[in-house]
Amino acid sequence: MNAEASLPLEHFIQAVQSQLDNAQTAMAVKARKLNLPLTFAIKDITLDLRAHVEFARSEIRIRPAGPGDKDASLFHLVFTAITRPMIEENAVAFAEDPEEQSxxxxxxDLTEEERRRLEWVGVRTVSKLKEIVEKGEDRTVGRVTSLPVDRLRSALQKISAPLVEHVLPVQEPEGESRDLPNLVRIRGRNLMGQGLPKVMLEGEPVGVVRASENEIVIAPQKHQMAGEITIEPAPHLAATMAFDLRPFWRESSRPAVPETEEKS
Structure with missing residues (x-):
């Protein structure tokens, strides 16, 4: 079969759904905006689709049959109206966090077909795969998807390594006192383990104000505004980056405390 003339089965269903949504929207505009009576409503649609079926790269694809084509398969599809709670109860929960790794x-490390097999068992994000490995369920997933457990663990280990992407100054809000400490924001991924990460600059520790998986805020001293910073969220896991933020250092506006004269 010609792969270019076929399409994934879910694409066909989504296309039908999209056009039905457009029809529903048009009826809503007619009733709510134009105050016109509705003459009909869409509840159920039954569709018989004659198509050729092929299976490639762990994906079902269909090609609509032509007139008089007797070798095609028959798909009996029924589209019915459902409510929002029904959608939320039955639909697969996709990641809503923009920082989530697909x-x-x-x-x-894994081919497209292997990643699709993981999606079959509900593993759509790196964090979900990490959760499965931590619970010791990776052997079960490997058996169901026919993926070697060692490959899953190796791929997860690589993607779970800490990475520093940006080192940026935290700008002082307008109107705030200049006595606020100088803060630096470190952005990346996998920056935090079980506890606060260890942050070192040229071998010297730096104070951590707060930390999360994707961001760390530190309070460096004046001589720590440049150099090579090392983030260690866990033993034997570290990421480094060189930076220079010395031009962003703010001197305190608080007057210096006069030195006390020694009494003779």
């Missing part, structure tokens, strides 16, 4: 981030 399973496609493992493309250097």
């Amino acid at each position: 399973i496609d981030e493992l493309k250097d």
Whole structure:
């Protein structure tokens, strides 16, 4: 079969759904905005689709049959109206966090077909795969998806390594006192383990104000505004980056405390 003339089965269903949504929207505009009576409503649609079926790269694809084509398969599809609670109860929960890493981030270690097999069992994000490995359920997933457990663990280990992407100054809010400490924001991923990460600058520790998986805020001293910073969220896991933020150092506006004269 010609792969270019076929399409994934879910694409066909989504296209039908999209056009039905457009029809529902048009009726809503007619009733709410134009105050016109509705002459009909969409509840159920039954559709018989004759198509050829092929299975490639762990994906079902269909190609609509032509007139008189007797070798095609028959799909009996019924579209019915459902409520929002029904959608939320039955739909797969996709990641809403924009910082969440998709399973496609493992493309250097797992093929497209292997990643699709993981999606079959509900593993759509790196954090979900990490959770499965931590619970010791990776052997079960490996058996169901026919993926070697060692490859899953190796891929997860690579993608879970800490990474520093940006080192930026925290700008002082306008109107705030200049006595606020100088803060530096470190952005990346996998920056935090079980506790606060260890932050070192040229071998010297730096104070951590707060930390999360994707961001660390530190309070460096004046001589720590430049150099090579090392983030260690866990033993034997570290990420480094060189930076220079010396031009952003703010001197305190508080007057210096006069030195006390020694009494003779």
